Amino acid sequence: MNATTPEQRLQQLGLVLPAVVAPRGNFDAYVLDGNTLYISGKGSPLRNDMAVVPKVGREISADEARQHARDVGLHLIATMQAALGDLSRVRRVVKVLGMVNAVPDFMQHTEVINGCSDLLVEVFGDAGRHARSAVGVGSLPRGFAVEIEAVVSIKD
Template sequence: MKTEQRLAELGIELPPVPQPAGNYVHAVQTGNLLFLAGKGPFNPDGSVPTGKVGRDYTTEEAYQHARSVGLTLIAVMKDVLGDLDRVKRVVKVLGMVNAVPEFGEQPKVINGCSDLFVEVFGERGRHARSAVGMGSLPNGITVEIEAIVEVE
């Protein structure tokens, strides 16, 4: 099945690709690997959630933040590759959660992105992953996620 058709079936609209927040590019391809820069979350109204997971946000709310990051990462893939069917496999995801020190549910948060990748790409979306807690993230965002994708 075409990935674009799958997005439509799921009722998923990709967000616009944001401008880089620093001196970097959204993605770099070397050989058949596409390295995606870390992206942060957006709320449905376009605002950016900031604060600590485990204090200002629940695991469930942060799961939605991670899902929004996944949507932006897919939008970057489409922008760079032109066709999401060129994604052969999501290889690796690194998810970082801005959380209180005692928070331990980082994997449940980052599942928001991982679940989306599997919904959209099927088996091609299954990946190796790290989900870690951070003392802070840029501008106080709740979640930052980067990915490595194998492309055709």
């Protein structure tokens, strides 16, 4: 990519950051502690059109869930922008934890969470590469198929 800033990369990719909304509960969307930004888990878009909570491997495919993870990645980046004012302050995405609301025999958790990881590298380059865990869970809040949290190192 020829773009030099994360904001330019987002524009080059044709991506628009979503609005950051306040959490529903007694916690913060993020905590900035020194040079570390902790971003609370963000879920995939609530599927109001579904009467059943979407289980990956049953109601939605791994490919659909991967897109959910990419969408969550955009929300994480929007939270970074809200917390820092400038995405160029991101030194490195340090750690990502991705949770997939999947049927018990689902085995593609890594491929699903790659949707978020790939986006972080597209936007931040090598600074977007991170340590990661991708796990399957029996349920997630509000009908989420995917929930992801992140830890980010910040430049002074």
